[in-house]
Amino acid sequence: MYLFILILRNPISTLRFLYTWSTLSVIVILRRILVPHISQYQSTRVQLQRAYLLSCSSTFPDLTHRLPVGQVSQVRATPIGTTGFIGYVIPGSQSPILDGLTKSFHRTQCVALYAHGGGYARGEAKMYMNYMERWVQKARESGLDLVFLSVEYPLTDKASHPAQRDAFLKAYQYLLDQGISPDNIIFMGDSAGGGSCILSSIECLSTATKNRQLPQPAGSILLSPWMDMSMRAFNGGNALAATDYVNANRDIPILVKKWLQDKVAPTSPQVNPLYRQPVEIEGLNPQLILVGAAEFTLPEAKDWAALCERAGVRHRLVCEWGQLHNYALGSAWVEPAIRNRTDASIVSWMQMCLGGN
Template identity: 55%
Template sequence: MVKLWKLLLQKPLKSCRFLYAIGAQILLVGLKAILLPSLPRYQSIRLQLHRAYWSSSSYYFPEVIHRLPVTNCPETRAHRVGSEFTGYVIPGTAELAVAPEDRRRCVIIYAHGGGYARGEARMYLNYMEEWVKGAAEVGLDLVFLSVEYPLTHEAPQPAQQEAFLSAYRYVLDIGISSRNVIFMGDSAGGGLCVLSLLNANRTTLPQPAGSVLVSPWLDMSLPSFRGGNALVETDYLVGGNLTVPTFVNAWLNGEPGDSPQVNPLYCALSEFEGVNPVLILVGGGEFALQEGKDLARHLEDAGVRQHLEVEWGQMHLYALGSKWVDPEVRRKTDAMIYRWILECLAGE
């Protein structure tokens, strides 16, 4: 909130537009609740207010939502590792070490979202710290290695995949078993995890114990955007019909969107052979809903154990656990993530 007020003071004209946008949306939410109380609502008033704030922020001040750029972050919260790649260990006081027989300690290699064009490895620091704390309550010891992969303006694909897999090799090289590793990512980071699973299959790299995908964005052929994606009306990415294709074109760098090199949904089912369990968490009101469903179906057809959770009315990235999300939904989602990781570590 402090960062938001600083930006508002620094950019008064844009601030007026932001305040008008959020104010008008809140007014409409209130009027609809008062004037049409019996009309069925798909999204709760809480969700609609969440959307009003996040949609206004994402359109005028996108850096506010995840407090970007991350500055003044002490080493005790996230310490840097890697030479062939850059990553941050979270919590910063943790060591990347797991005894081979330990089935309750896990290194999560994390890929952040942002359309391959925005974001950084430490932007989800608060969420990761909450997951570490919550997991400890159920006897699960989590350590995150969040990967600082190059953004599109620095290098198009496959540079992001190479950085993520370099982080995985680093973890394996220091003696951590793949059975104690989970791939996790959100949005574009979720797609990056799937591409990395397939790349591992094509090489000599072992599969991680499992994966957790938060609102994965991975279908670069953009079928949901032909004729426009109506789900931007229930998501906070209000400009998605313009920005998403732009991000895709920049990242593809000339590669066709339906190429198996960049689109897992166009890979042969045989390429998924040996992939370990995948948990997919998507919101019912988010722009990437259909590709989450398509991925689940593709994995099922390939014989990969998967679970698709579609949370009623929720927006993109709901499973990260924003304070805006209903506490009961947060508790249920976190419990599902912990249970899934424990089952993967146990080889179930």
């Protein structure tokens, strides 16, 4: 319904979107037909996906994930509102798992505390319901009861750093206050949400936070994490913008400025985990890093994995050939084999972390 309203209200932008998408798609197909002997890095499917997402980002950015989500039944998403944060239990029909976890520690039950992406400036907690429901089903097939608590943190038009991280930590504190063991909790997030998971995990290591009794969660799952506010990969321009759909060379500096508002230096360890010393992240929970090899966050994902290596933090870095930003969400554009392989990695990482191995 929202899609049709958007089209009716913006006829000129709609024509521009259709023109851009169709033109880029024709170029992809013609290149395959006319110069088949020229090696190409990305598959036709990925290039057509990029054509669609590029068209969205230049005309209707919210179309990428069909925002806003609007009203949904509590069977799919049950709202939770307490002091300091708002969130949704997804799927809502599995919320009794939260009650069951307060009684005893079960290695077959997991709460994924989720921070959505959007550069801290866009997005909402319910925007990945379809993906979360798929992960819940995949986990169930592997004998794992999984439920998500997706955090509705304030966007940068309302508040700058550290409001987003603090909302995430308040949601974590809420779970702990319910009697849920940290051994049952996984931090999970995409893009800026992945960065927020890292910052929150590091905050749990600090002396001040330890006094608030915030332990490390069982593990973290980072989907295309965005964390390098210093933009080192953009010195001279980030060439990966040519294979990704995010106009990173233009948009990332804007998003950084909105989030920091010149209150914190982009190289400060408080906002940029890549400027931490290895000793500062010793004891961090296990980190699964999933990144597309054609996306703009690839350099910082590799840098974070290298820092974890030096600090002795258990981690796994997966660079999927030719894939775009947030490929690990597993949208309909992603090849089924890649989606299934990625889902299996996510579920197995959860099981490994819950098992304490």
